[in-house]
Amino acid sequence: MKKHNFNAGPSILPREVIEKTAQAILDYNGSGLSLMEISHRAKDFQPVVDEAIALFKELLHIPDGYSVLFLGGGASMEFCMVPYNFLEKKAAYLNTGTWAKKAIKEAKAFGEVVEVASSEAENFTYIPKAFTVPEDVDYFHITTNNTIYGTELHDDLNVNVPMVADMSSDIFSRPIDVSKYICIYGGAQKNLAPAGVTFVIVRNDALGKVSRHIPTMLNYQTHVDKGSMFNTPPVVPIYAALQTLRWIKKEGGVEEMQRRAKERAELLYAEIDRNKLFRGTVCKEDRSLMNICFVMNDEYKDLEAEFLKFATDHGMVGIKGHRSVGGFRASCYNAMALESVKALVACMQEFEKLH
Ligand SMILES: *Cc1c(COP(=O)(O)O)cnc(C)c1O
Numbered sequence: 001m002k003k004h005n006f007n008a009g010p011s012i013l014p015r016e017v018i019e020k021t022a023q024a025i026l027d028y029n030g031s032g033l034s035l036m037e038i039s040h041r042a043k044d045f046q047p048v049v050d051e052a053i054a055l056f057k058e059l060l061h062i063p064d065g066y067s068v069l070f071l072g073g074g075a076s077m078e079f080c081m082v083p084y085n086f087l088e089k090k091a092a093y094l095n096t097g098t099w100a101k102k103a104i105k106e107a108k109a110f111g112e113v114v115e116v117a118s119s120e121a122e123n124f125t126y127i128p129k130a131f132t133v134p135e136d137v138d139y140f141h142i143t144t145n146n147t148i149y150g151t152e153l154h155d156d157l158n159v160n161v162p163m164v165a166d167m168s169s170d171i172f173s174r175p176i177d178v179s180k181y182i183c184i185y186g187g188a189q190k191n192l193a194p195a196g197v198t199f200v201i202v203r204n205d206a207l208g209k210v211s212r213h214i215p216t217m218l219n220y221q222t223h224v225d226k227g228s229m230f231n232t233p234p235v236v237p238i239y240a241a242l243q244t245l246r247w248i249k250k251e252g253g254v255e256e257m258q259r260r261a262k263e264r265a266e267l268l269y270a271e272i273d274r275n276k277l278f279r280g281t282v283c284k285e286d287r288s289l290m291n292i293c294f295v296m297n298d299e300y301k302d303l304e305a306e307f308l309k310f311a312t313d314h315g316m317v318g319i320k321g322h323r324s325v326g327g328f329r330a331s332c333y334n335a336m337a338l339e340s341v342k343a344l345v346a347c348m349q350e351f352e353k354l355h
Contacts, residue, residue, distance in 0.1 A: 004340035007318030008147055008291060008331040009169065010189040017243040017335075021194075024239055040235050048235075048242050049228060055245035059254055062178045062201060067224045069200040070238050075168045075187040078198065079103040082141065082164050082183060083110035085220050088210045092116050092137045092161070097124045097146035098324065099166060107141070110212075116140070123324070124149040126283035133159045138209075139182060145170035147190065148322045150293030150329060151286040156180050162206065170290050171199070172248055173334060174258040182206035183220075188237060191290070191333045192244050197237035248334065257334045261289040264332045264341045268292050271345045275352050277303065281325055295327030300355065307351055314347045 005012040024035040029044055038045060049070065056068040071077070079102055083091060087110045095101060095118035107113045114137065117128030124146060133140045140161050145152040147169040156177045157163065167176075168186035178184065182203045189195035200220065207221050216222050222230050248257060269287060272278045272294045281293045296304050304327065311319055311328075321327040330344060 001315045002343075003315050003317050004343050005317050006330040006332070006336075006340075006344070008190075008322070008329060009187075010195050011191075011318075011331055011333050012335045013193070013240070013244060014247045014335045017240055017247055020243045021236065021240040025236065035236055035239055038235075040229060040232050045235060048239055049233070052238060052242040052245055055242070055249060056199070056201065059172065059245065059248055060176060060178055060201070065204055066178065067202050067204055067220075069202065069220065069223045070228045070233050070241070071198045071200060071223060072196070072234060074195075074198055075099070075166055075185060076102065078166070078185040078200065079106040080109075081200075081218050081220065082139075082185070083107040084212075084214055084218050085207060085210065086139050086164065086182065087111045088138050090114065090134070090137045092133045092140040094118075094128065094131070094140070094142045095120060096127055096143050096151060097149045099147065099168070100141075100143045103141055103143070103166060111138075119151075124151065125281060127151050127153060127286045133161055135160055137161050139164045141165070145173075145288055145290050147291050147331075148324055149282060150288045150291045150325070151282050152288035152290065153286075154289075162203075169331075169333075170288075172254050172257055173261050173290060175254050188241055190331075193237045193241035195237070196234040197241060199241075244335075258289075260338070261332065261334070264336060264338055265289040265292060267338070267345060268330060268332070268341050271348055275348050276300075277307070277352050277355060278348065281327065290331060290333060292330045292332060293321060293325050293327065294330075295321070295325075303351075303355060310351050311344070311347050314343070314350075316344055316347060319344070 028035040053068045090112040092114045093104045095115050117131035119126050119128050141164045143166045162182040163180050164183045167184050169190040171186050184201040188197045202220050272280050277300045278294045279297050319328045319330050321329045
């Protein structure tokens with residue numbers, strides 16, 4: 001039976017990315033060696049990093065003056081590296097969920113943190129809109145897609161200060177105006193590559209402005225200067241990321257990824273709204289195109305475990321909701337075929353008929 005992979009992360013990747021990476025692990029470029037057993041400084045690995053950086057710049061229209069880094073540590077490490085490198089006195093944060101809260105917690109160790117707005121009192125079911133960002137902050141930090149709660153900022157915000165964004169779970173799913181940000185980062189394992197690599201897009205002239213000493217490995221400048229080769233980067237995930245970037249380009253770029261994401265999400269949300277058994281969990285205008293959260297309607301609460309089993313028996317994988325929301329979460333990242341969403345919708349309809 002075909003498995004439909006709705007895992008929230010690590011998550012679905014295009015089949016050809018997995019196949020090409022598997023091939024390189026067996027025999028890299030016909031060298032008779034595995035990608036796992038060659039030096040990151042080998043002359044035939046450097047082009048992988050170079051091309052991945054070039055494709056980041058091309059696909060996201062990154063202006064001149066920015067660097068693209070491939071680091072370790074995950075998005076969680078960036079929660080600390082961002083304030084380490086950019087927070088001199090004061091930073092603003094928008095609290096839209098678990099990941100935002102973790103970022104806020106780290107930043108507080110480095111300076112004053114203004115939480116401009118929070119939707120926590122409503123269990124993060126919407127993205128706050130009415131807030132002002134103080135003009136005197138070093139940056140304003142946002143989480144563009146809240147993987148756990150299923151809310152998303154669908155456009156770049158307009159504020160008068162430079163922004164920093166955690167785009168772990170919606171990178172390459174829509175065009176972005178990179179010039180509004182001094183830093184964009186994310187763990188790769190949601191929409192780009194297997195776990196192990198963290199991407200960082202950083203504006204070069206925003207670096208070097210804090211007065212504190214930054215440990216070498218946590219200093220973005222180190223990695224900018226060394227082209228992500230200060231120490232051994234995660235070569236296999238970077239290779240896989242390159243295959244994903246090539247795939248995105250071949251399929252039509254981020255504009256096409258956005259079109260597909262909308263098509264998938266519209267189909268699934270329409271069914272959630274129509275089906276008497278289910279309801280969505282977040283404010284409609286903030287609904288994420290990537291992580292689609294829904295629960296059983298109150299009258300049908302008792303059917304939750306039964307639906308999960310029914311869906312699992314029909315090939316759906318990873319749709320159990322995060323414990324902070326409950327119910328179900330269908331993560332529909334770039335590699336998710338419309339066909340899989342159709343299969344989930346059919347499953348919801350069949351289950352409705354039984355009740
Ligand atoms: C998954 C996730 C993280 C954490 O990523 P790690 O790479 O595991 O540290 C942070 N932010 C968002 C939005 C996420 O989805």
